[in-house]
Amino acid sequence: MQEQGGPATSSRPRGERPIWRLIWKCPVPPKVKNLAWRISCNALATQVNLRRRGIKTPDECRIYGQGSEDSYHAFVLCPHARILWQTMREVWSLPDDNMLKNTGQEWFLHILSRLSELHQASMLRLLWRIWHVHNKITHDKPAPSMEGSRRFLVSYMNSSLVIKKCPDADVAKGKMVVAYEEGFCARREPSKDSQKARLKWKPREAGTMKLKINMVKPVLMVLRDQTGQVIFAACRQLRVCRDATEAKLEAMEEGLKLAMHWTPEMIVMESDCSEVLSLVKSGNTNSSVYAFKILSIRELVQERDTFVC
DSSP: OOOBOSOOOSSOTTOBOGGGHHHHTSSSOHHHHHHHHHHHTTOSOOHHHHHHTTOOOOOBOTTTSOSBOOHHIIIIISHHHHHHHHHHHTTSOOOOTTTOOOOSTTHHHHHHTTSOHHHHHHHHHHHHHHHHHHHHHHTTOOOOOHHHHHHHHHHHHHHHHHHHHOTTSOOOTTOOOOOGGGTTOOOOOOOHHHHHHHHOOOOOOTTEEEEEEEOSSSEEEEEEOTTOOEEEEEEEOOOOOSSHHHHHHHHHHHHHHHHHHHOSSEEEEEESOHHHHHHHHOOSOOOSTTHHHHHHHHHHHHHHTOEEO
């Protein structure tokens, strides 16, 4: 979209407004920027705008039935919006009520211009959530709770901060610490030496082979020696199985049989399915529908002194 918003001048022949860069440069998803642009253009389908466009509808707020529903009312004055503002002020630094003044048609841009980048991103996400809940209510759908909206917005912001700061990080959900005071500035990337040290491969003990089984469809199996040299790599399409657990047990048995055919050495078997590994490693008698398959794998493990990890 072009930043059209005023008459053309010699310095801005296309009628661009620099203040709109606050929206387009803000570190928020495109759908949030789009909503912010529509607020600034007074283009949302509020009751006042619908009536202005010739649609026969009352201009009162459809949620509480009091006050004319323009954009300022929908995002600031409406009771459901005010409650969400108050809820998010408990976890975010947001402008107080004294800053949320209706200065006319451009009230939204006036408030946005007085905030830092982080506060702009927080406010835009909050407004997007307010409009989302507004549409839920006005379309007779169950609205999320305030606590649910709070958790959603906090998670939304935290994810954005992590991705912006550490774009190349292997993000583990719930394991990253977010510092709001650092804003959206990317962290300094680690040096090449530190990356090499972190990615350095450690060879296995002599006389051992590592069998890696990836429980995907089709199943992937790779056997390597202690130097990392590939002994064999196989791809198998399993026959029809009862469920996912049986298919994974079938893949483990097939991989062990292939590995034992290719090497007489001790085998260290590794898989990405903790459920199947726990069934095989457990010393208890299994009486489930998978009992026969589990027993067959345990016998193969004991036959070659295989270590399962």
